Amino acid sequence: MRHTSAHARHEPVQYENHIGGRNVPPAGGKYLDTEDPTFGRVWARVPASTAEDVDRAVEAAKKAFPGWAALKPSQRGRLLYKLADIIEANAERLAEIEVRDNGKLYAEMHAQMCYIAEWYRYYGGMADKIEGVVIPTDKSNIFNFTRNEPLGVIGMITPWNSPLLLLTWKLAPALAAGNVAVIKPSEFTSVSTLEFLPLFTQAGFPPGVVNAVTGFGKDAGASLVDHPDVVKIAFTGSDLSGQKIYEGAARHIKHVTLELGGKSPNIVFDDANMEAAVNGVISGIFAASGQTCIAGSRLLLQRSIHDAFMEKLLAVAASARIGNPMERETNVGPVATRPQCAKVLDYIDVARQEGATCVLGGGRYAGEGATSDLFVSPTIFTGVNNAMRIAREEVFGPVLAVIPFEDEEQAYAIANDTAFGLGAGLWTSDMRRAIEGSARIEAGTVWVNTYRALSYTSPFGGYKRSGIGREGGMEAIKEYLQTKSVWICTDPAVDNPFLMR
Numbered sequence: 001m002r003h004t005s006a007h008a009r010h011e012p013v014q015y016e017n018h019i020g021g022r023n024v025p026p027a028g029g030k031y032l033d034t035e036d037p038t039f040g041r042v043w044a045r046v047p048a049s050t051a052e053d054v055d056r057a058v059e060a061a062k063k064a065f066p067g068w069a070a071l072k073p074s075q076r077g078r079l080l081y082k083l084a085d086i087i088e089a090n091a092e093r094l095a096e097i098e099v100r101d102n103g104k105l106y107a108e109m110h111a112q113m114c115y116i117a118e119w120y121r122y123y124g125g126m127a128d129k130i131e132g133v134v135i136p137t138d139k140s141n142i143f144n145f146t147r148n149e150p151l152g153v154i155g156m157i158t159p160w161n162s163p164l165l166l167l168t169w170k171l172a173p174a175l176a177a178g179n180v181a182v183i184k185p186s187e188f189t190s191v192s193t194l195e196f197l198p199l200f201t202q203a204g205f206p207p208g209v210v211n212a213v214t215g216f217g218k219d220a221g222a223s224l225v226d227h228p229d230v231v232k233i234a235f236t237g238s239d240l241s242g243q244k245i246y247e248g249a250a251r252h253i254k255h256v257t258l259e260l261g262g263k264s265p266n267i268v269f270d271d272a273n274m275e276a277a278v279n280g281v282i283s284g285i286f287a288a289s290g291q292t293c294i295a296g297s298r299l300l301l302q303r304s305i306h307d308a309f310m311e312k313l314l315a316v317a318a319s320a321r322i323g324n325p326m327e328r329e330t331n332v333g334p335v336a337t338r339p340q341c342a343k344v345l346d347y348i349d350v351a352r353q354e355g356a357t358c359v360l361g362g363g364r365y366a367g368e369g370a371t372s373d374l375f376v377s378p379t380i381f382t383g384v385n386n387a388m389r390i391a392r393e394e395v396f397g398p399v400l401a402v403i404p405f406e407d408e409e410q411a412y413a414i415a416n417d418t419a420f421g422l423g424a425g426l427w428t429s430d431m432r433r434a435i436e437g438s439a440r441i442e443a444g445t446v447w448v449n450t451y452r453a454l455s456y457t458s459p460f461g462g463y464k465r466s467g468i469g470r471e472g473g474m475e476a477i478k479e480y481l482q483t484k485s486v487w488i489c490t491d492p493a494v495d496n497p498f499l500m501r
């Protein structure tokens with residue numbers, strides 16, 4: 001929550017942790033700067049929290065848990081509906097904060113802020129529909145049924161690319177199911193979470209149901225993972241951090257959901273609607289400057305249409321307006337963080353050294369519209385083969401690797417020759433290909449003749465190294481429940497107490 005209002009003077013605004021419904025300064029008194037990538041300026045300071053802050057937040061959550069879990073489910077649902085309305089009323093303000101912190105397009109962030117309200121409504125409606133089952137057993141005089149119970153304190157660790165959306169994917173089902181949360185947002189984009197949580201108070205949520213501690217992954221994040229009273233970690237971010245978190249959670253046998261990015265193929269067959277496919281490939285890799293876990297970063301292109309398709313693709317990609325993400329005409333904004341920018345530029349060098357051909361962009365963008373040194377030109381490499389690092393590692397930037405293929409067999413072989421399996425695009429007008437291809441691709445989401453479509457109603461998650469568990473849809477609520485099997489005996493007579501019944 002905002003402490004001082006100094007926007008006009010360009011002095012960084014100082015925020016505090018959100019614990020038990022209050023602003024709480026960090027125990028160690030340390031803060032970290034957060035930068036606005038569009039202007040390359042520090043604009044806010046957030047707590048650099050430590051284990052002590054995490055302890056306090058977990059304590060507050062633990063205190064809130066019994067009351068929250070015992071609330072009538074329909075009442076939890078009502079609070080979630082109320083929250084959804086408040087989010088909509090604050091969508092513009094929240095979108096501005098997101099843009100200021102991560103440089104994504106205002107148009108996209110505003111739509112996102114309006115859309116996240118639907119997650120709270122969807123799961124709010126589910127709160128009083130969490131049913132168990134009565135199970136007919138082969139034991140006489142025993143009545144067996146299941147209860148689905150909340151887990152308790154959930155640790156949520158989120159990244160910088162879509163902070164509130166990715167938080168919402170966790171928070172909405174978790175709260176509906178009766179859990180409470182301690183959130184550790186990305187050190188690069190913590191402000192939106194700190195501005196978001198007071199909306200829960202406004203909606204009437206009891207204090208302590210949602211808490212946030214900001215800071216670095218290795219400090220605040222690792223402390224949350226290691227806290228014995230946190231029963232589950234829900235994480236979105238890189239596969240390497242995900243692996244560390246999984247290892248940390250394993251020490252306590254914690255539940256996890258992990259959403260870990262990808263190297264998603266966008267496969268264009270020669271029978272595809274060219275124009276639609278070009279637009280799909282563009283939105284797959286240049287929207288959000290390629291900083292999405294579902295980025296279609298490998299374009300698998302049938303050789304017979306390679307040159308004709310590339311000509312069209314280049315024309316559209318080259319027309320992208322680069323600039324201030326707050327402006328309506330802008331198509332591509334800055335890269336979100338300084339380390340990310342360095343990483344993307346480094347991968348561009350790697351691709352060149354590997355022998356790929358750069359046919360568009362290929363470096364930092366300093367032309368018209370660039371307002372800081374964090375802009376990277378939309379970049380396309382042709383002549384990539386799937387063994388190159390540019391085809392295997394997640395770049396998380398506006399860099400497309402184009403890989404030609406001959407036939408369906410080869411297309412699916414290349415598509416699946418990756419450690420990841422988050423998303424995939426298939427472009428074809430052949431129904432058989434659409435059905436067969438979507439079955440053969442190893443990915444949690446397959447889009448046919450579209451890309452980047454998502455909804456609160458549909459499960460989302462990864463195969464292989466892209467993660468564990470699903471967010472969205474009916475499936476996600478199960479990730480925040482545990483099943484209890486209850487056996488009630490209606491006949492106390494026992495033949496032999498030394499035998500199992």
Ligand code: NAI
Binds near residue numbers: 158221394
């Ligand atoms: P990251 O995966 O390291 O960070 C995500 C979150 O995890 C942050 O809140 C961070 O503080 C926390 N974290 C990091 N290490 C942790 C640990 N050991 N224990 C507990 N929490 C920890 O992502 P980062 O550093 O922001 O970006 C690194 C790369 O990750 C990017 O270059 C990009 O390739 C990828 N990435 C992927 C995303 C996706 O949605 N798949 C999202 C953001 C980044």
Ligand code: MG
Binds near residue numbers: 034035188336
């Ligand atoms: Mg920032």
